[in-house]
Amino acid sequence: MATPTRPPTQVANPTASLPTQVTPAPTSGLLSSPSETAPASSTPVPPASSGPMVTVPILYQHRVVPLPQGIGTWTYTARQTFLATDTLPWSFAAQLDWLEAHGYTTILPRDLVEHWDRGVPLPARCVILTFDDGYPEWVSTVLPLLELHHMTAEFYVTLDAIADGRLSWADVRTLAAAGMGIGAHDVHHVQLAMLGSNRPPASTAVMTYEVTEARRIIGNELGRPPDSMAYVGGGFDAALVGIVRRAGYSTARAIIRGVVQSPADRWTLHVSRIGVWDDVVDPTACVNDPSEATCAIRLPLTTFPQRVSGAAPG
Numbered sequence: 001m002a003t004p005t006r007p008p009t010q011v012a013n014p015t016a017s018l019p020t021q022v023t024p025a026p027t028s029g030l031l032s033s034p035s036e037t038a039p040a041s042s043t044p045v046p047p048a049s050s051g052p053m054v055t056v057p058i059l060y061q062h063r064v065v066p067l068p069q070g071i072g073t074w075t076y077t078a079r080q081t082f083l084a085t086d087t088l089p090w091s092f093a094a095q096l097d098w099l100e101a102h103g104y105t106t107i108l109p110r111d112l113v114e115h116w117d118r119g120v121p122l123p124a125r126c127v128i129l130t131f132d133d134g135y136p137e138w139v140s141t142v143l144p145l146l147e148l149h150h151m152t153a154e155f156y157v158t159l160d161a162i163a164d165g166r167l168s169w170a171d172v173r174t175l176a177a178a179g180m181g182i183g184a185h186d187v188h189h190v191q192l193a194m195l196g197s198n199r200p201p202a203s204t205a206v207m208t209y210e211v212t213e214a215r216r217i218i219g220n221e222l223g224r225p226p227d228s229m230a231y232v233g234g235g236f237d238a239a240l241v242g243i244v245r246r247a248g249y250s251t252a253r254a255i256i257r258g259v260v261q262s263p264a265d266r267w268t269l270h271v272s273r274i275g276v277w278d279d280v281v282d283p284t285a286c287v288n289d290p291s292e293a294t295c296a297i298r299l300p301l302t303t304f305p306q307r308v309s310g311a312a313p314g
């Protein structure tokens with residue numbers, strides 16, 4: 001297994017070298033979620049080549065797991081984190097059914113670049129499925145369901161997920177061999193920018209290390225460097241975008257909500273977030289007899305179709 005080289009600083013330990021204002025973002029989907037900070041709309045983005053804006057929902061997910069036993073005893077925060085960051089297997093299967101039934105074709109981030117830069121046509125209705133961090137269920141649950149539907153997804157791997165044994169390089173190679181996209185998501189899952197008021201971004205050295213080292217190691221392991229990355233916690237600024245661009249990534253996914261993708265935003269692609277409560281059921285539907293004068297039960301769900309359309313991107 002390739003191991004990270006040291007960041008270009010005088011400090012020996014890359015984790016210890018992180019400045020105090022940098023938050024190593026958790027990768028566990030159970031007890032904590034990536035901290036999401038509202039993106040600053042004024043953040044400048046380096047210019048990109050021209051091309052058409054396109055409506056391509058990029059769905060943003062983490063794990064696909066059954067409801068854990070004992071979730072009722074969890075703290076409110078832990079339960080909310082699970083609901084916001086994880087997806088139930090049967091919901092995910094229903095989402096793929098819905099996409100197929102509504103004529104959606106899955107593409108990968110690199111296909112947006114091919115469209116913008118070389119005019120390669122996109123399917124009439126396309127969607128990009130993305131998964132962050134790294135979990136064994138990517139191979140055991142997500143991949144079989146994707147293959148059943150002849151669909152693909154981009155898996156943004158943080159190298160710490162491999163270091164701590166949640167995922168193996170064999171797993172990542174299995175995904176890649178099945179035609180899935182493998183993207184980068186930091187070495188140490190560190191939110192590098194947009195840390196909130198009075199919390200400056202990571203140093204250039206730390207940004208460069210997390211971005212370039214993840215690409216180098218994944219490239220060594222797979223024989224092909226990743227063309228896309230996802231910002232941990234969705235945080236970015238102009239300096240980080242510049243580093244990502246110069247590192248050779250052709251796209252990067254932020255967590256700004258929306259389904260319209262512009263070539264000028266190719267390093268800050270927009271998303272719709274999918275959580276446990278995102279079902280394909282219409283939330284306005286009555287579950288009792290709709291002919292009754294009043295509807296006793298309305299399903300408290302935000303629908304998956306609303307996520308895909310951008311009406312409620314999460």
Ligand SMILES: [Zn+2]
Binds near residue numbers: 132185
């Ligand atoms: Zn993450």
